[in-house]
Amino acid sequence: MKTTNELIQMKQDDKKITMVTAYDYPSAKQSEQAGLDTILVGDSLGMTVLGYESTVQVTMADMVHHTRAVRRGAPDTYVVVDLPFGSYHTSDDKGLENVLSLYQSSGANAVKMEGVGCLGIIRRSVQAGVPVVAHLGLTPQSVGVTGFKMQAGSIEEAEQLMGDARKVEEAGACMVVLEAIPADLAEKVTGSLTIPTIGIGAGAGTDGQVIVYHDVLQYGSDRLPKFVKPYGDFNSIGVSGLEQYVQEVRSGEFPDESTTYKKRVFDK
Numbered sequence: 339m340k341t342t343n344e345l346i347q348m349k350q351d352d353k354k355i356t357m358v359t360a361y362d363y364p365s366a367k368q369s370e371q372a373g374l375d376t377i378l379v380g381d382s383l384g385m386t387v388l389g390y391e392s393t394v395q396v397t398m399a400d401m402v403h404h405t406r407a408v409r410r411g412a413p414d415t416y417v418v419v420d421l422p423f424g425s426y427h428t429s430d431d432k433g434l435e436n437v438l439s440l441y442q443s444s445g446a447n448a449v450k451m452e453g454v455g456c457l458g459i460i461r462r463s464v465q466a467g468v469p470v471v472a473h474l475g476l477t478p479q480s481v482g483v484t485g486f487k488m489q490a491g492s493i494e495e496a497e498q499l500m501g502d503a504r505k506v507e508e509a510g511a512c513m514v515v516l517e518a519i520p521a522d523l524a525e526k527v528t529g530s531l532t533i534p535t536i537g538i539g540a541g542a543g544t545d546g547q548v549i550v551y552h553d554v555l556q557y558g559s560d561r562l563p564k565f566v567k568p569y570g571d572f573n574s575i576g577v578s579g580l581e582q583y584v585q586e587v588r589s590g591e592f593p594d595e596s597t598t599y600k601k602r603v604f605d606k
């Protein structure tokens with residue numbers, strides 16, 4: 339398993355960091371087998387695997403449950419867990435309490451929080467010994483205000499984001515996710531920081547990339563964002579397999595002799 343310091347060293351050595359967002363044991367197991375450096379257990383699990391309307395409904399219990407499953411599936415991979423909506427927005431004291439609880443109970447290596455309004459919690463979390471990943475640009479927990487669209491598209495907004503990136507680094511963040519921002523801005527932010535940047539919809543100039551397991555493999559995803567390149571098609575393969583199963587059960591082809599236990603209990 340890579341450590342936080344080793345991930346930071348990868349930036350210094352100009353080695354790209356690979357991250358996938360996964361939510362359960364089998365996807366984590368596959369991710370570790372594929373050699374991913376890091377796994378993010380994102381609160382996007384609310385929509386992707388729980389059927390919620392947004393990340394707002396995701397709870398601390400949800401995050402703990404899914405992160406434990408990911409840890410079991412990927413025991414030797416660096417795991418980052420999202421703090422869910424509302425868990426660090428009321429006060430620094432309550433936020434730190436939730437950080438410590440999630441870190442201790444989930445088995446993750448780091449926690450992630452969105453926006454620049456949590457600098458105090460970042461500082462106190464790091465002081466308490468918890469690695470923190472920051473998240474700037476499009477922050478899904480705030481889409482009710484910002485909308486799902488590219489962020490920092492003007493000079494003023496870009497300069498603000500660059501300042502925010504420096505602030506989260508100064509507060510002690512060990513990495514920062516940059517989502518849905520112009521590629522040239524992401525590259526400039528990356529060059530200005532000593533901590534790694536992980537891009538999603540931010541171009542190739544970041545220190546690493548993250549993408550959702552279900553998007554990259556088209557597993558239950560109905561529509562892919564512009565910045566997603568699919569590398570598999572589980573939707574077609576899965577539905578096709580299930581259709582064949584239905585057909586064979588109805589026709590009597592399944593189960594056959596090869597899938598039936600042979601020992602007799604009753605004599606004819």
